[in-house]
Amino acid sequence: MNDRPAHVMDPIERLVSRVLGVGIAVAVALMLSGLVLGVAKGEGVPAHVVPLADLLTGLTALDPAAWLSAGLLVLVATPFVRVGGSVVTFAVERDRRYVLVTAVVLAVMCLGVLLGRV
Amino acid sequence: MAVVIGVLLVAFVAGVFGSMLGVGGGIIMVPVLSLAFGVPIKTAIATSIICVIATSSMAQTTFAARGMTNMRLGMFLEVATTVGALAGGITAVLIDGGILQACFAVLLFYVAWQMSRRRGDVVPVEGPVMPSSYYDPAQGRQVSYGVHGLGAGFALSVVAGNVSGLLGVGGGAFKVPIMNLLMGVPLKATIATSNLMIGVTAATSAAIFYGRGYVDPRWAVPAALGILVGARIGPRFAIHLPARILVLIFEVVLVVFGLLMLLKALGVGV
Numbered sequence: 001m002n003d004r005p006a007h008v009m010d011p012i013e014r015l016v017s018r019v020l021g022v023g024i025a026v027a028v029a030l031m032l033s034g035l036v037l038g039v040a041k042g043e044g045v046p047a048h049v050v051p052l053a054d055l056l057t058g059l060t061a062l063d064p065a066a067w068l069s070a071g072l073l074v075l076v077a078t079p080f081v082r083v084g085g086s087v088v089t090f091a092v093e094r095d096r097r098y099v100l101v102t103a104v105v106l107a108v109m110c111l112g113v114l115l116g117r118v
Numbered sequence: 119m120a121v122v123i124g125v126l127l128v129a130f131v132a133g134v135f136g137s138m139l140g141v142g143g144g145i146i147m148v149p150v151l152s153l154a155f156g157v158p159i160k161t162a163i164a165t166s167i168i169c170v171i172a173t174s175s176m177a178q179t180t181f182a183a184r185g186m187t188n189m190r191l192g193m194f195l196e197v198a199t200t201v202g203a204l205a206g207g208i209t210a211v212l213i214d215g216g217i218l219q220a221c222f223a224v225l226l227f228y229v230a231w232q233m234s235r236r237r238g239d240v241v242p243v244e245g246p247v248m249p250s251s252y253y254d255p256a257q258g259r260q261v262s263y264g265v266h267g268l269g270a271g272f273a274l275s276v277v278a279g280n281v282s283g284l285l286g287v288g289g290g291a292f293k294v295p296i297m298n299l300l301m302g303v304p305l306k307a308t309i310a311t312s313n314l315m316i317g318v319t320a321a322t323s324a325a326i327f328y329g330r331g332y333v334d335p336r337w338a339v340p341a342a343l344g345i346l347v348g349a350r351i352g353p354r355f356a357i358h359l360p361a362r363i364l365v366l367i368f369e370v371v372l373v374v375f376g377l378l379m380l381l382k383a384l385g386v387g388v
Contacts, residue, residue, distance in 0.1 A: 072335070076325055082178065083193075102193045
């Protein structure tokens with residue numbers, strides 16, 4: 001059976017797909033590091049995520065919770081990257097209508113996050 | 119330790135099925151976490167939303183590479199579901215939640231019946247709207263199609279977004295029939311596109327849940343890791359299985375999902 005995908009991705013589509021893959025790999029690496037740190041320090045897995053503001057200090061202090069949180073955050077960020085990448089893809093294809101549609105989706109996603117923080 | 123392995127395994131299974139059918143896997147994760155593992159419901163939902171993102175992004179690395187995801191269609195319908203979700207508050211005032219659940223349980227049974235009556239996938243019809251094509255290894259040929267019924271699809275997606283926001287259930291179970299039955303999108307492209315959309319929808323909620331501190335790494339981390347492995351495998355089934363088998367599995371999921379919703383509507387705790 002011939003399984004080769006006949007579809008040829010344009011370079012940007014391929015780039016977005018690769019960025020997603022890298023994002024997932026980074027997320028997994030951060031989470032696994034957090035688990036190892038937790039076991040090494042004898043603290044186990046923490047019950048709470050670290051707020052965004054304290055993330056950097058936690059990471060440098062090798063706090064397991066910070067490393068696990070960073071992994072989860074990178075994972076949560078991947079769809080934002082996917083949609084943002086598509087805005088660029090449509091812009092390069094000069095498809096104005098879908099630049100607009102995709103930008104609206106991205107804007108609503110960001111707006112939802114901002115409103116939800118209140 | 120046994121609990122962690124249990125969560126990993128359940129998440130793995132949810133990842134395989136969620137990515138294979140384009141429904142995410144929240145249907146499996148929320149009840150199992152809250153019933154079998156005694157996780158508080160908000161933590162269970164937060165975990166499930168993280169799982170939906172993990173499923174979506176991991177599956178997209180496979181589906182997008184195969185050219186199966188119809189990005190234009192996904193973004194177009196995403197606008198509709200988002201508008202619907204934002205209008206959720208209005209419907210909540212107008213209709214009782216139990217009645218809504220019962221109505222949608224019936225609708226799910228109806229969709230399952232419609233799908234079984236047709237015994238397989240839609241026959242792709244080429245057209246000028248959002249045309250796309252992909253290689254289907256199960257058929258051994260290139261499948262080309264255009265999207266049809268844009269207006270009706272958009273309108274129903276507003277309703278689907280509205281209801282899935284209200285009932286707190288993933289929209290995948292509604293998105294797949296809308297695209298496949300109504301808009302004439304072949305099932306594999308439908309599954310790939312639905313997979314993209316559920317991740318986009320879940321990302322906003324996940325960020326909010328994170329900010330409010332409902333994400334608990336003890337559950338979210340093993341669940342995410344298990345899901346990622348499952349969602350690496352699931353799309354391969356979706357790509358290589360014949361569409362009629364996928365339709366059959368999807369029908370079973372719709373009926374089970376409908377039954378769960380009906381039980382909920384009748385006030386039986388699930």
